[in-house]
Amino acid sequence: MSQELKNEPPLVDAFQSPDRLLMGAGPSRVHEDVLNAMSQTTIGHLDPAMVAMMDELKDMLRYVFQTGNAMTFPVSGPGSLGMEACVNNIVEPGDKVIIAINGVFGTRMAEVTRRAGAEVIVTEDDWGTAVDPNKVEDAVKANPDVKVVGFVHAETSTGALSDAATLCRLAKDAGAMSIVDTVTSLGGVPVNIDVWGADAVYSGTQKCLSCPPGLSPVTFSDQAVQKTLDRETPVQSWLLDLSLVAAYWQGDAKSGARTYHHTAPVNALMGLHEALRRVV
Ligand SMILES: Cc1ncc(COP(=O)(O)O)c(C=O)c1O
Numbered sequence: 001m002s003q004e005l006k007n008e009p010p011l012v013d014a015f016q017s018p019d020r021l022l023m024g025a026g027p028s029r030v031h032e033d034v035l036n037a038m039s040q041t042t043i044g045h046l047d048p049a050m051v052a053m054m055d056e057l058k059d060m061l062r063y064v065f066q067t068g069n070a071m072t073f074p075v076s077g078p079g080s081l082g083m084e085a086c087v088n089n090i091v092e093p094g095d096k097v098i099i100a101i102n103g104v105f106g107t108r109m110a111e112v113t114r115r116a117g118a119e120v121i122v123t124e125d126d127w128g129t130a131v132d133p134n135k136v137e138d139a140v141k142a143n144p145d146v147k148v149v150g151f152v153h154a155e156t157s158t159g160a161l162s163d164a165a166t167l168c169r170l171a172k173d174a175g176a177m178s179i180v181d182t183v184t185s186l187g188g189v190p191v192n193i194d195v196w197g198a199d200a201v202y203s204g205t206q207k208c209l210s211c212p213p214g215l216s217p218v219t220f221s222d223q224a225v226q227k228t229l230d231r232e233t234p235v236q237s238w239l240l241d242l243s244l245v246a247a248y249w250q251g252d253a254k255s256g257a258r259t260y261h262h263t264a265p266v267n268a269l270m271g272l273h274e275a276l277r278r279v280v
Contacts, residue, residue, distance in 0.1 A: 023110040025156045025184070027213050030275075034211055037274035038267045045248075053273055054249065060276035063210075064186060065201065065219045067193035068272065071242065072219040073249040074267055074272060075202070079183040082202030082216025083112055085094045085240040086179045087150070089220070089228045090200045092119030095147040098139045098176075100131040100167070103155035105181055116236065121146075127155075129150035131162040133170060140174045150179035154189065156207075161189060168196040177224060183207060186217065187279050211275035214268050 017260050022029045042051055054073075061072050066147075075082045087109070091097055094230065097118040099110040116118050121143060123135040131151050140146055149171035150247040153164045164180060171178040177199040188208030193201055199221045206213035220242065228242045235241040239262060248261035 024122035025207070026204070028208070028210050030210055030212055031269075033278065034271045034274045038109060038212070038271035040267070040270055042267055045266055046258055046260065050266060050269075051258055054269065057269060057273050057276065060273070060280050061217050061219070064276065065182075065191060065193045065203075065217070065278055066195070066225050067219050069219045069221055070250065071222075071225050071246070073217070073245070074269065075216050075218050075240070075245075076207070076262060076268075077204065077216055078213055079181075079204030079206075080108070080112075081240070082183075082193050082204070083109060083181065083239065085216070085218055085242070086202050086220075087112050087116050088237050089233050090177055090179060090224060090241055091116045091118045091148055092222060092231055092233055094119065096121065096143055096145055096149060097148040098136065098143065099107040100125070100136055100149070100151040100162070102129060102131050102160055103127050103152065103161070104157035104159070105152045105183070106150075107132075109150050109152065109179070110150050113148075118148075128158045128160055130160050131167060133163060133166045136167060136170050140170055140176070140210065144174070146174055146176045148177045148179060149174070150181075152181040152183075153191070154182070154185035156184040161185070164198065165192075165196045168198045171199075172197050177227060179253070183216075193219055193221075197221075199227075205272055205275065209272070209275050211262060211272050211280060212268070214265065215272055217272075251267065 095118045098121045100123045168178045180198045180201045183204040186203040201219050203217045205211035205215045247259045251258040
């Protein structure tokens with residue numbers, strides 16, 4: 001067989017990103033210090049310098065999330081992957097889950113949760129209005145076996161901000177876990193994970209953290225982590241399984257030594273480190 005390449009190489013100029021003033025719902029404009037941080041030399045994902053930087057990054061994430069949760073780190077992927085990480089670790093097939101919908105991203109959370117095999121019950125509010133806690137309370141009362149309540153803190157599609165503290169308390173009072181989307185709220189309005197008592201929370205880098213898109217900060221309460229360990233079925237996604245990702249982001253329980261899980265996007269993490277430094 002001939003080894004000759006059949007396709008001619010495409011002739012492509014170096015890409016020039018046009019100077020845009022970003023005024024949309026994200027990505028938002030990124031400070032040049034963050035861009036410079038991302039253009040540093042790529043190092044190995046287990047380089048000691050990298051591991052030290054990751055520890056600082058987790059500390060700064062705990063600060064912006066206002067939490068002491070040990071399991072706090074950025075998922076290697078966009079906000080939607082953080083959503084998948086929270087849902088697929090916390091929800092088991094057959095679980096009854098209440099999702100409050102008041103816009104695009106609540107609708108997406110309901111779909112992701114259905115695909116995780118849950119029995120999804122939705123509450124609906126008009127787009128542009130906050131989630132009505134009374135509707136969630138009624139749904140919780142009507143479904144005493146509910147395992148998880150999920151909602152979006154700030155619905156980007158309309159700008160509506162919901163009362164996260166009340167919604168997390170409703171879940172807790174019912175003995176259920178909460179999943180909270182803070183993609184648009186983190187760094188923009190107060191996000192207070194420990195005061196709310198939220199269990200599995202995800203965000204994005206491209207909005208109020210003013211960092212390029214592509215990473216999803218997440219934080220899990222100790223109870224949420226325990227729930228993932230007590231599962232009857234393995235987490236359907238190998239990449240997102242917390243108990244496996246922990247090898248890289250937390251390491252050995254005694255020595256803290258990190259091991260490979262996946263090749264983390266090191267330069268993107270350098271950018272997030274700088275973006276968080278600016279927020280902090
Ligand atoms: C509230 C909310 N949740 C989830 C997402 C999904 O994030 P991504 O587009 O980074 O996957 C977005 C994106 O705009 C969002 O605004």
